[in-house]
Amino acid sequence: MNLNASTNSVEALVAKIQGLSGGTARDLAHLHSLLKESEDLLVSSDSTRPSPASFLSELDPSKHSLGYLYFLEASTSRPISKEGSGEVALSISRFIDACKADQIRLAPDKFISVCRRFKDQVLLAEAPIRGVAPMLIAVRKLQISSEQLTPLHPDFLLLCLLAKCYKTGLSVLEDYIYEVDQPRDFFLYCYYGGMICIGQKQFRKASELLHNVVTAPMSTINAIAVEAYKKYILVSLIYAGQFSTSFPKYTSSVAQRNLKNFSQPYLDLAISYSTGKISELESCVQMHKEKFEADNNLGVVKQVVSSMYKRNIQRLTQTYLTLSLEDIANSVELKSSKEAEMHVLQMIQDGEIYATINQKDGMVRFLEDPEQYKTCQMIEHIDSSIQRIMALSKKLSAMDEHISCDPLYLAKVGRERHRFDFEDFDSVPQKLNM
Known part of the structure; x- marks a missing residue:
């Protein structure tokens, strides 16, 4: 039946959705073809036709997920008034919660489009928290496995931020991500993820994610990489206490040539940090304060300054067994022994140093790391790390095998080998005449 030729084609399509949705995979594939053929009908601007939204009540999102998705996508593609945005967001949220993953994966672009409209509506209402839980469900339903990066990952992380x-x-x-379709999704996923880790003070993880953005393949410089590089400098100073301006060999030449040009205030900050002098670091912060504020990085910059106090206190533990709070304050340029005490207590609590404070005489005694690496918890941690490394090794071997069988890769290697074979042939007489 040609649905578009029927006078009651929308009603006929609804009937087809109701009849085929609970069938076999073949029935769903047939239904998908019918829905694709009827897209023009669903988005028609003919005022004499009922809108797709009016038929949603005849469909069950938990049973007719694929058909419901097409009707929902068509109905939300039209302009939405501010008054109606809340109702639209609620209807999409309910659909995300109820829909069947195997059906919406047949039309991933439609599902992504609907979810992004949902995100836009909650942001328009200035209520991003309303979108966090539904978008997490959407990510999980769209994913074929936890190793896959979907286009909805960045949207979800943005709402979380x-x-x-x-x-x-x-x-x-x-999750360990190994499958990426679009480079932009990867850039945004790592950038937003790095910001979330900064918010949770998980600077090691933040450093890894931002490093991925900076070193990812790119043919032209982009704003995401520039902003990631700035934050990567700051996070490196907080986490590692230093920053190297040299890039790994696998970094794109575009990044190596351009990123530093956009980040000079941050590189100046790293140079000041390397001196170990608080006064120089604070002078640099004041000099570039407007730039840091404009980049919304001043809060992280202040954490960089705070980390230098901690780094200098840690250096003292390598030289002294005991030291007064007053001496610590003088050594690391703190204003008072009370301020030094607060820093030391916080570092003890965070496991950054091992020490005890004698409140009576104001002396700090530095201790050795008490970890003996033989507790059940530590053994379990080491075992899980080994298992993870073994799984990663298997994954890399499988990827290497897959690439080695790729026709495009083999063709390229073949062309290069052919060129080298001729070069070697030409050099044979020279070698024989030596």
């Missing part, structure tokens, strides 16, 4: 739901964002960042 704006809603300050950092822990929820971390739940997705714990």
